[in-house]
Amino acid sequence: MYRKDLTExxxxxxxxxVRKSIPSSIPIGYVDAYYEFSHRPNITAACDVIxxxxxxxxxxxxxxxxxxxxxxxxxxAKYAGQNKRIIITETGWPSQGGFLKGAVASKxxxxxxxxxxxxWSKQNDIEMFYFSSFDESWKVGPEGEVGAYWxxxxxxxxxxx
Numbered sequence: 001m002y003r004k005d006l007t008e009x010x011x012x013x014x015x016x017x018v019r020k021s022i023p024s025s026i027p028i029g030y031v032d033a034y035y036e037f038s039h040r041p042n043i044t045a046a047c048d049v050i051x052x053x054x055x056x057x058x059x060x061x062x063x064x065x066x067x068x069x070x071x072x073x074x075x076x077a078k079y080a081g082q083n084k085r086i087i088i089t090e091t092g093w094p095s096q097g098g099f100l101k102g103a104v105a106s107k108x109x110x111x112x113x114x115x116x117x118x119x120w121s122k123q124n125d126i127e128m129f130y131f132s133s134f135d136e137s138w139k140v141g142p143e144g145e146v147g148a149y150w151x152x153x154x155x156x157x158x159x160x161x
Contacts, residue, residue: 001040002033008040015046031089034073037080050081053090056113057146060101063109066093067116074126085127091117092131095160097146105146111161114152 001008011030019028027048034052037044044050054073056066070091078086093113094105114130121128135155139147153159 001036001043008043011043012046015043027085029087034077037077041080044080044082044084047081047084049085049087050077051087051089052077054088055091057093057100057103057105060103062102063093063104063112066103066109066113067120070117071120088121088126088128090129090131092150094146094149095135095151096149097144100146105149107160114161 001011006014015028015030022028029047029049029051030043031051031053034054037050037052052074054070054077056069056073059069061069074086074088093110095107095110097105099105117128117130120126130152132150132152134153134157135149135151137148137155139150141147148155152161
């Protein structure tokens with residue numbers, strides 16, 4: 001929904017087709033920005049699991065507030081999901097490439113965000129995937145220079161930290 005690749009009705013139709021095609025024991029979910037689950041209650045209701053992306057950087061949040069903002073993003077998806085299983089399918093912070101409003105891409109900020117989010121997810125038994133393992137130099141187009149620097153390892157597979 002975030003990228004407007006499908007209409008809500010088209011997505012609901014796909015979810016329904018998948019549900020009819022697989023065993024009922026397999027949970028069905030949909031991945032999108034955290035706020036889409038509260039904006040689209042019909043889609044949220046159709047999902048067995050809420051798969052949410054939480055990026056404080058892309059909302060221009062300064063690093064000092066980013067951890068708490070990420071938690072509020074998770075809580076928003078959790079509230080919309082009404083006790084359904086919630087998985088943070090993407091979260092992260094870029095290690096270079098500039099800034100967006102108050103959010104500054106730097107190695108120090110990326111490491112702080114990584115440590116804070118990993119500790120929180122472990123302490124609270126939150127399922128979370130950190131984005132990304134490796135820098136992706138091809139992502140400089142639509143995301144600008146910062147798009148290439150979300151990895152824990154650089155593009156040459158060298159650990160950054």
